[in-house]
Amino acid sequence: QEHLVESGGGLVQAGNSLRLFCAASGRTFSIYNMGWFRQAPGKEREFVAAINWIGGIASYADSVKGRFTISSNSATNTVTLQMNNLKPEDTAVYYCASTEPFYKGSLETAMSYKFWGQGTQVTVTP
Numbered sequence: 001q002e003h004l005v006e007s008g009g010g011l012v013q014a015g016n017s018l019r020l021f022c023a024a025s026g027r028t029f030s031i032y033n034m035g036w037f038r039q040a041p042g043k044e045r046e047f048v049a050a051i052n053w054i055g056g057i058a059s060y061a062d063s064v065k066g067r068f069t070i071s072s073n074s075a076t077n078t079v080t081l082q083m084n085n086l087k088p089e090d091t092a093v094y095y096c097a098s099t100e101p102f103y104k105g106s107l108e109t110a111m112s113y114k115f116w117g118q119g120t121q122v123t124v125t126p
Contacts, residue, residue, distance in 0.1 A: 002026040002115040004096045009120030014088055016124075020081040022096030022117060030074040033099040033107050036081045038092035038122075048094070049081060050107035059107060064090075086124045093119040 008020040022034065035050035049070040051058045058070050069082040079096060097113035099105075105112050 002098045004115055004117035006096045006117040006120040009122045011123045012086055013125050014086060016086055017084045018122060020094055022079040024077045031101040033103055034072055034079040035097045035107055035113060037095045037097060037110055040092040045110050047108045088124045088126050091124050092122060094122050095119045
């Protein structure tokens, strides 16, 4: 059973950076794919970034590619989302999620993820 807790959200002006953290508790962190999703008011939850358990390969939504970086640290059981050059359209609640162990399906759909954090608010002002 994975328990996920996000932190690091806040209020920033456009062009600035934020770093989100996801702390995972449970056994054998490295066998879980990890992802970040976000949900803005009135919109559906959307994929942001993911990192797979095989080789740590990262994938990104087109809207954040080149600005956001996802990384994982199995020694500390944390996943980090570095967000640079933030834009007002990045404003949303950001959720950390993990799949079941050894999952090999798509990481860009929310249905692939079994465990979710409570979310952290990111607000970007113009």
